[in-house]
Amino acid sequence: MFDSLLFQDINHQPQILPTDDPIFQDLNLEDLFTKINQLTGYDIRKINHQPLTNDNEIRYRQETFKDFQEESVYQAFEYFTKQMLYNFQQHTELHKLDPKSYREHNLVNILDNEFEAIDTLLSKLENKSLSSSGLSKFISYLKKYQNSDKIKTIKSKITIINRDFNNIYYRLYLNGRTVTVESSPKHKESMNDNFKETFSPIFESIQDMDSPVKMEDNRSPYSMNNLQISIITQLSKLYPQQFLELSNFYNQYSRYHDQLIENTVQELTFFLAWQKVERIISTQTDLSFTLPILTNDGSEKVINSFDLNLALKLIQRTDHPQIITNQFTLNPNKPFLIISGPNQGGKTTYARMTGQIFYLARLGIAIAGTSAKIKTRKNIFTHFDRQESSNKLSGLLEIDIDRMYQITKKVDAHSFVILNELFSSTSEEDATELGNRILKELDQKHATGIYVTFLESLGENSRVQTLMSQVTSNAKRTFKVIPENLNGQAYTDILLKKYRLSQSDIEGELLK
Amino acid sequence: MKTNLISKKDLDLSKFQLNDLQEDVLEDLELKPILEIMSDKDKFLNQTILKIWFNPLNTAEDIIYRQAAIKDALKHSQEIHDLYQIIVETIKTVRSEFWTLDSGSASYKLHSFARQIDIYLKYIAKIEIFSNVDWQSRNFQNFFGRLKNTFSPQSLSAMHDLIDIIVTNNTYSFPVKLNKNFGSDVSDLDFNKKTNRLSDMMGSMKIRFEKNEIKFVIPERDDDSSNALGHYNNIADLNLATKVVNTKYEFENFFNELKFQMGFLLGNVRLKNALTNIKITYPTIAPMTDIKELKNVVLLLNDSNHAKIVGNDLTGNISLVIISGTNQGGKTTTLRSLGQAQLMMDSGMFVFADSYQAPIYSRILTHFKREEDSELTSGKLDNELYRMSNIVKNITSKSLILMNESFSSTNEHEGSQINAQIVSGLVNSSTTVISVTHQFEFTKLLDLNDDVNPIFLRPERDQNGHRNFKLLKGYPLKTSFGIDIYDRIFGTNNN
Structure with a gap:
């Protein structure tokens, strides 16, 4: 039975020291903790203010920490934790998204990414032997989770949706304020290729023609803009079958999550943050x-x-x-x-x-x-x-x-x-x-x-x-x-x- | 597009700033009057010539290549002049008609840079006319050959047509993929041939009727959609705009390079035309120095009575030349003329001499006595030593150092000791030194050193003590002939 990486006995935790305890200022610990949060981007202040008092509890964490001293283990969990935290964050903000089909599609991405992160972690650790009981138990929990029927069903639905949406192409015709969306468009020669053919003879080396040029406004916007909302709306009419599939998925899984995994990911940040800081110092x-x-x-x-x-x-x-x-x-x-x-x-x-x-x-x-x-x-x-x-x-x-x-x-x-x-x-x-x-x-x-x-x-x-x-x-x-x-x-x-x-x-x- | 008129490789056109040592050389060798004649006091040409002077050529091959261009230019001085005017006008027109911001979106850049390309195309055609001139050198023949090859009448008109489509195009279309974030991955702008408006409308109506498509209109006040629309356009334009911008820069660089190289040739034309009756020669490169009747360019430019100006000779395998003797005996003038000529030779120019043969020097440096800081008696020697240490730090293989009364800010004994140490050190590390000095003890010290083998020069002096400013080989005499001058000025000569 696995319930925490931080505490062997999660029901008997030591007290959290008040932040005005003089040791935090006198030993420059507060300054140190702030630096660690800044350097790593993780907020582990609370756990840092909760020192253990029992030697066996300390040894439980030391074991886990020792596993992280192995480079590949550290890298695998670092990547996993980042991915998971990002997706948890996305999930909590899902309700803010519009239009509906965008929100629905985002849920597919989030769950897909989470399963992907777990799969990646498991495959990276496949041939590694973990000596700490904490990490070993967490890994077996994840394995069981991935192999459960429930997760397998969700995964197969995601696969179908991704395949269908990956095939959506269209052509936009812009004329004044009129926008035309054409589905399944034919190939046309591009102005870019035409220009290249005509002007390349003046270049000594053809790569010079594409040397980077500083231009404003050339990156895709992350948020859904009004134009894209209109386009998506038209696409849902041009591709009705695919969009229906999406709605069904959302209605079924919008609230799905696993609490123990979420808690453990938070706990991982404590080990990763300290490990990272110590790595920075010992490599430099x-x-x-x-x-x-x-x-x-x-x-x-x-x-x-x-x-x-x-x-x-x-x-x-x-x-x-x-x-x-x-x-x-x-x-x-x-x-x-x-x-x-x-x-x-x-x-x-x-x-x-x-x-x-x-x-x-x-x-x-x-x-x-x-x-x-x-x-x-x-x-x-x-x-x-x-x-x-x-x-x-x-x-x-x-x-x-x-x-x-x-x-x-x-x-x-x-x-x-x-x-x-x-x-x-x-x-x-x-x-x-x-x-x-x-x-x-x-x-x-x-x-x-x-x-x-x-x-x-x-x-x-x-x-x-x-x-x-x-x-x-x-x-x-x-x-x-x-x-x-x-x-x-x-x-x-x-x-x-x-x-x-x-x-x-x-x-x-x-x-x- | 390569210019390759005065160099087989493109030249570095970045802004050139003389460093302290180069400032000294410019000052010490009195190069400014030569520069002014060549540039006609034009700022750009000043920069160009200085940059070429202080980036000497390294191989005989490069020197001979540039000499060929200069020879050809001197034969076609009118054409050089006209070509230079066209180049200047091109650059000016592009600049004045379209003042382009460095920032700006792809769509903005696409249109403004495309228009500029059109201007360049027009002027390319004007330059091409000069390909009919009877150019003698490979330099010019190849240049016009390449130009005609790249800009045949057909390709010039194809380029022009394409620019026209870009500039006047008002219907945009491009393919898009729905991405994983439900955004639009916009691809490159479609190529739409220019057709007449009616048939275009008819055609597109017919085609679109068969297509699977939906139309919507962005409401008047929907700024967010308008912005996004502009943004999608920018992405669709990005690759094309990048190419258009780079193409414009390619033209711009070509014209800048052409201006630079043609400008240097024009400078040579002007210098030759300023001294039409003086014999010029194109130096030959050899380890042994052999110079006949070399004249100081600045004296020639300042004095119309050219017959009065004496040329000097220098022959030998020189590593150290010591010029000593009479004040006002032409020592400094000769030193300068050697420096000037060597600088001109190393940058591929002709020199004013009957014949000139010398090795190539990768760097020319000067260490001249400074009159201006005479009031700072205590710091003067420090300053001299500091300047010399700076020079030593900057010596590269095969440098030429011209020293004029160095270390005379202290007493002769100390100065000689310093001078002998430094000069021996330089010469032993295969640097060539030409030194004008009054220090008799210095030359004695050098004589005691078996490793250095100086050539001694001193002014010619006739029986009456009159000098004709010609330097001859001769061991330095203990006293300078200041007394001669004194005698002449005071009229106290008893002979």
């Missing part, structure tokens, strides 16, 4: 995606990961900047990462990358990286410094602390907390003290997380792993973030050396 860069292995204990590790939203932004730039990858490791003995380093060095990006890893893993899709082993976090909390409200310094500290209070109340062993430049509106001494307290609080609740800060002394805590964003000897940022003791002096040293102004430089110069 050397970046990779991986389906994370879900674990319950031990250390967690993601290799060569990156901020997906940033990567999508950077690949659209014409100067093709390199996208830096980083490693994420979390040891159970040191459940908090403390990150420091120069401004604009990639600290916040690193924090976002980590948040995205945990959130996107819960959607059951592949995440940024070459390999990943992580625990599922049912709750992700973020608190980022809001630069825009810095004019209200006094109120800000209070908001910060209040927000932290709300978070600590909710956290548990399945939570991941990302704090970015917390308490920046107070003195260093205060901020250090507050920071240490928060860390202790979170540790007691067995939560894990990341703390981006310029406060070096937070690194002295025994339950944290420190990381530094890196710069080269000529003060260039590398955007690499690696485990290292916190050292605020490092960047200044590099700058001094660059300008040969360090103490030893100056001594060396003056004592020569």
Whole structure:
């Protein structure tokens, strides 16, 4: 029994997170989801806001996603989904069409196209073995559907109608406002052929005679215009038998549709959209995606990961900047990462990358990286410094602390907390003290997380792993973030050396 | 339709814009007076001649082909003049009678372009009359042969009749297929012979009576149907209109090409007629240079006393020529005359010399001392070096570089060092250099370099220190003869 590609148990779905949850803004997820809708043309926002919480449900989607990593499977479903969506859309708008025979004929086209799309999908997948239970079940459903007597009957009627209408030719005589429609016309020589014969000798190469010329108004209009309505009306008199056939078909099948197929096509857009975006990135860069292995204990590790939203932004730039990858490791003995380093060095990006890893893993899709082993976090909390409200310094500290209070109340062993430049509106001494307290609080609740800060002394805590964003000897940022003791002096040293102004430089110069 | 009067291939007629280096050549070689004589200050001809000058021919075959056309043109100067007038008139008539929009529907284009084709047909007939002239060259003979072949009296009248049907046709019919979207897939317009109106009506009534057809009338206010009708017409006309438009362009291109090529020939006729008594020669192509009595064209044009103007000779397998010596000894004039003549030869023209043999150069470049920027003392050397680097970047195989007192914006030592480095580099990469210089140290440095083998020229000087502006082979002397001039002007010559 097949009922959904998204949920193993469709009756117990996780909650849809409110769009004002801070994680969507802090981790740039909202921006990412918008980009994905724009890039793919599918609207999968709702499913993106409904992260799974159960590991088995996540694995159910991962299986399906894995099938889509096979190029031919992806292509087959991509084509199928586009065709089906287009025809569903046409079907809902069918009632708007006039004249009647046009509406009737459109239904034939729509159903014909839908069956055709299903046939194409099935034949493309004929020799492919699908390993996911979701897709396998959907395919068997489609096979059974196509072979049902009901569908076979509709198909044979469509074949007859198409054959009859494909033979309708006529000639139009236009004289002023008088139009004459002649059925089954005889062949006549065209002005075009005559001109070609007469003038071709002046051309060196005859193809030049037909080089494209820019002309207005030379494409067929899609909508039924008044003239065509009149023509169709006359044709229905000139070809009465065929038009009667059409009406009968419409009366019988105008409301025909299959709900499960329609639902599943909508679900497919979720997989296709993510797959497409990941394909775009991995073909244009050397970046990779991986389906994370879900674990319950031990250390967690993601290799060569990156901020997906940033990567999508950077690949659209014409100067093709390199996208830096980083490693994420979390040891159970040191459940908090403390990150420091120069401004604009990639600290916040690193924090976002980590948040995205945990959130996107819960959607059951592949995440940024070459390999990943992580625990599922049912709750992700973020608190980022809001630069825009810095004019209200006094109120800000209070908001910060209040927000932290709300978070600590909710956290548990399945939570991941990302704090970015917390308490920046107070003195260093205060901020250090507050920071240490928060860390202790979170540790007691067995939560894990990341703390981006310029406060070096937070690194002295025994339950944290420190990381530094890196710069080269000529003060260039590398955007690499690696485990290292916190050292605020490092960047200044590099700058001094660059300008040969360090103490030893100056001594060396003056004592020569 | 091929023109092929001055080139075996069609020429590129796109708008030509001199680049910085070409501007320098135009300026440095004083080409403008020659250009003005050839074009009679006509804008189009100016463009044409510049374009031909700066797109030199690459093979002896191409040069000889063009020389043949020019020889023939000089023999038939009146006919060239008349033909050019007809071509100009054709283009003007088409333009003034029908100003066609680039945009527009197929039906609109079909009619307006068809009318223009009719004009071209009329003028083709006028040009064909000149096929009776006793043309000497294959260039002209073949051109008129092709013209008569394509536009025989029968085909001209068939073309005209068809255009007439297109322009006056008022009953449209075309076959249509009902497509999958219940729209009309309109095919090409039917060919309906022009017949007299009455018999046409009778005929069609009789035929239609036997047909299976229904008639309807589009109501007066039904704009949507009217628009659709126009639209179906456009589709029925599309293929025909495309052909008509392309045919019009084919005529237009033919006339433009003809104007371009005939215009260049007319320029040659004018230049020759401006200097009727001066001997011209058609250069021969050979690796070795052998020039006798070459005269500077601009001097000839400016001075009616032609006898005063001295010709110069240059013989040898030249890769580097150093012209040194007296100020006002005719060095720059000679340098320019060599540049002018080489440019003319490479574009297939005659030159003003007793004889002229030289290799083909794919590019002529100039690096002349700039007087105008003398106030920018600090930036001058930079500017010179910048210009030279630009030249070096643009050197193609077998280029000729004419240098006139290059790198004299700095002291002689530095200038000589730079000059020697650059010139040796150029010559060693098989570029030919003709350099006018005062730098004695530069020539010394070149002499020390075994790889380069310069030909040295300096002005002839008689015993009295009078110069006759003729350059002779001779090793440069340490001082220029500025003192001579001083002596002459101040009348301080004691000999």
